[in-house]
Amino acid sequence: MFIIIRALVTFVSLTALGFQNRTINFVTEFVLLGFHGQKEMQRFFFSLLLVLYLLTLLGNGAIVCAVKWDRRLHTPMYILLGNFAFLEIWYVSSTVPNMLVNIISDTKTISFSGCFLQFYFFFSLGTTECFFLSVMAYDRYLAICRPLHYPSIMTGKFCVTLICVCWVSGFLCYPVPIVLISQLPFCGPNIIDHFVCDPGPLFALSCVPAPFTELICYTFNSVIIFGPFLSILGSYTLVLRAVFRVPSGAGRIKAFSTCGSHLMVVFLFYGTLMVMYVSPVSGNPAGRQKIMTLVYSAVTPLLNPLIYSLRNKDMKDALKKVLRLTISQN
Template sequence: MQNWSVWNKSAVTEFILVGFPTNQNFQHFLFFIFFIAYVLTVTGNIVIITIIQADSHLHRPMYFFLGNFAFMQVCYITVTVPKLLLGFLTSINKISIGACFTQCYFFFLLGGIEHFLLAIMAYDRYVAICHPLQYNTIVTSNVCWSLACGCWLGIFLGSLLPVASLVRLSFCGPNVINHYFCDVSPLLKLSCTDTSLLKSYFFSLMWIIIFSCLMFILLSYISIISAIFKIPSTVGRQKVFSTCGSHLTVVIIYFGAVIFMYVRPRESYSFEEDKLISVFYSILTPLLNPFIYCLRNKEIKQALQKCVQSKKSFLAHLHM
């Protein structure tokens, strides 16, 4: 009730999402592109989850965390893209103030989970490569579940306070958000409340999350690379490094875009530029994730081929 009373104090009851303003023909083209990207992302990540569940050889910590990551990516892209697609089909893309804060919360929540899952996956690879003999005793099933549940639940609870602070803002107009979803920066800019402290709080929090996870990942990979160079054979080094190549690729793509988005000097912010960068880390990265892991990971490819062959055999038997 308190949140609704806060919203009722605002003159604004809904926002208009600008999205990508172009002529109608190009709007239809963009709708097609983003629709295909969304379908491929959801399908690809669900395929990864299904393969991991179906193949007993993949019931290992590395793939347990990959399954969590794939599920998070499905949720992450679903927070923004369906509303964006709807905007391409309507002349004015409106969103209620309650739905806007809900979208902002889940986007912030899932972004935080992505950072910590990438850090946990780096830790898993560090233990596997640097302490292979102790791996099964260190990364047990209970440890995997504790890390995954701690990540999801911790970020879920930790995101409540920042978004609760955002909900208490007043919006007196204008109500036009120059973005394709409700992000923190445009909401702070539209508020008629003094947001200077809240801006510092939000961006300090983002810096802490981004750089703490990134530093943990970098330290893990420094130890991993050091251990790899101690392996005498070139084939052995390539084989060991291939187990973390997919993860490292995702880390570089995702953190590169996020750092450029949130760690720039504030005076250099441009909402038009922000929209393009947001597409890169909130749509393109989830889209690339299934392809990166399926093309670079031999075990995933083998499990996928086995699954396809079993389906063909079943259909052939059914036909006979």
């Protein structure tokens, strides 16, 4: 898998660099304006982002360690959760460190190829997250709607296969849109009123209108967002039907608590994605784009471990065990 990823990254980088040398393309770097404000406000944003980033690494890293070290959590549900937390670490790391450097930098520049590499990793990891959320919903559907067949269907081998499919598919989706956008003529200006390389601002910087490329990208984004989302809705529609048939109130409460944390993460993540990438760019001012991007790129990965751990007794016990082990070793 890593060989495929490396080959794709090399391909995207060489394509961007190759087109950069054409006479029609005069832009060799972009300027990411990031957050506006005086130096005091910039320091505040830097401190806030740094704290969010460190807490995100700590929270998701704790979940990864808990799933790895506690044998009671070696089940498909928690293995998927551990991989999801591992994904969140890389997802937040694809943008936030560059945001921090951008805030303290005087030039705030990013190279042409670096911009599209960030674009690739950020959107590939986000796509992988969409697939993971869909697979986690399918796992809950099997556990609640087909409990007798669950052990024979969701085997360890099948679970690993689903995880590999999520990772590989996520990284295979975005080379085509990135190549299409990178081949647009960027003659200047080169100022992006954002803190990440996002398709909306990049389309705005193109020297000539590219309605066909925009249509392809928006259609592509809609399919990636709505495909897994509809799959999640379908899984939970069947789950709700099964839950309401449970005669005991305690059984219904247990089923709702099992699925509630996952649904909270789904609606938080997908809500901001739909506002950003399904509606046209003209309907998203720069300020709202920054807020929405900050929510799903930095805030959501921080909240995920809190949501999952606070609503799950087994996870809380495992995290306490990891914390005690860490303290005793120190």
